Amino acid sequence: MKGVLLVNLGSPDSTSTKDVKKYLGEFLMDKRVIDIPLIWRTLLVKGIILNTRPKKSAAAYKKIWWNEGSPLIVLSNRLHKKVADYSDIPVELAMRYGNPSIKKGIDSLVKQGVDEILLIPLYPQFAMATTETIEVLADEIIKKHHPKIRLTKFPAFYKRTDYIAVLSKSIQKEIDKTKPQHLLFSYHGVPERHIKKSDITKSHCKIDGSCCNTPSTAHKFCYRHQCYETTKLVAKELNLNEGTYSTSFQSRLGRDPWLQPYTSDTIELYAQKGIKNLAIVTPAFVSDCLETLEEIGMEGKESFLENGGEKFVTIPCLNDNDDWAKTLVNWITDWKNIS
Incomplete structure (x- = not known):
């Protein structure tokens, strides 16, 4: 059975400095985000950035935080619900950093009987620090935990x-x-x-x-x-x-x-x-x-x-725009119908 995993960037779990620091640590330690040798990346991120930036970033998040939570997470969930409602195959949502994780999304699809996954990074343009890091992590998770699952990667859609x-x-x-x-x-x-x-x-x-x-x-x-x-x-x-x-x-x-x-x-x-x-x-x-x-x-x-x-x-971004949700469903349907 086929299934779909939508993946967005992610967000801290809350506006607390502790949660923002945890999120920034995961994000900035990604070698496709800060692409310098591990020892220097560790010194830069853990030695400097995580000791100075989380408090400032937490203050910025507080300015835009909604009652329901992080705008990115809330909007992604709304989009996911529409796509899942319109689609006739399982659709899960994951974040590259923070929660829900890509592993959790893949595990959920597998539990539903999925053996072939369409991975859709929610980035129109390809970049090392966005699409590539999602694809690489998904490959690693599949290889380690679900080696029999077939993974198809949806290409950058910037000009579709x-x-x-x-x-x-x-x-x-x-x-x-x-x-x-x-x-x-x-x-x-x-x-x-x-x-x-x-x-x-x-x-x-x-x-x-x-x-x-x-x-x-x-x-x-x-x-x-x-x-x-x-x-x-x-x-x-x-x-x-x-x-x-x-x-x-x-x-x-x-x-x-x-x-x-x-x-x-x-x-x-x-x-x-x-x-x-x-x-x-x-x-x-x-x-x-x-x-x-x-x-x-x-x-x-x-x-x-x-x-x-x-x-x-x-x-505003496309967010949970109905036309955007239906476009995603059309892409999923086209893929689903390929034998």
């Missing part, structure tokens, strides 16, 4: 026509209401070295402004290319004029070069240049979370207004 249509429709709804002067597509940032590490050709990715537009097999695993491609396809679907939209990258960590332009700098610059009404969409996420609600919705808005902007609109 149905996904672009659903995303565009959700953006259009907000544009119609707020009439922004400019639409900023803000994607989660990654270190530039991650782009080059993911280059299967070992030579194509130069991050020079042209490689992402030059056809290559490297694009299958190039996060930067896939982000720009999502922007391009949505802009086309919405008939946006050149110059009325742009792409940037948020959430950088440390001193190494990350993908640019940086969202924080871009927001400030646009306000200073006279853009009064700015809308921001965050298509690297399918569920609203700390990075969308606090970093963009609060910090970004404050920066924009302080620098001369007047209206700042954050466009």
Whole structure:
């Protein structure tokens, strides 16, 4: 029997400093998130970051926490319920970090009689620190605990026509209401070295402004290319004029070069240049979370207004949008019907 495992990023169990520290420890010790040798990663994460950052992060989580719990978890659960209700095969939800774990999700499917699992990382674009780390951990769990289970991995869906249509429709709804002067597509940032590490050709990715537009097999695993491609396809679907939209990258960590332009700098610059009404969409996420609600919705808005902007609109992620849930079900159904 076939079954499906949806996997999102995860969240602390609560806003307590203790729970945030535990979550950050699991997240930042992942070698595909901070990709430096174990000894240096341990010194950096356990020796420095976990002694300074949890309290600040806990305060940020408190700003966006809902009565029901973490927004990302609540929204993921709502989406999971809709997909499970629409689907005629077992569907479970897991988080890469925190709870419910990927192992728990796989175990639950196996207990229901599933012997073939479709793994769907809830990330439109491929990246080492998102899709790849989910796939690798799932492989390890299957090999160790359920070696007879067959695992199929759903590929990055950043340019699928149905996904672009659903995303565009959700953006259009907000544009119609707020009439922004400019639409900023803000994607989660990654270190530039991650782009080059993911280059299967070992030579194509130069991050020079042209490689992402030059056809290559490297694009299958190039996060930067896939982000720009999502922007391009949505802009086309919405008939946006050149110059009325742009792409940037948020959430950088440390001193190494990350993908640019940086969202924080871009927001400030646009306000200073006279853009009064700015809308921001965050298509690297399918569920609203700390990075969308606090970093963009609060910090970004404050920066924009302080620098001369007047209206700042954050466009919600797809969350538990009915069209999005039905799109996932269609993907599941198509896979289920393959013999």
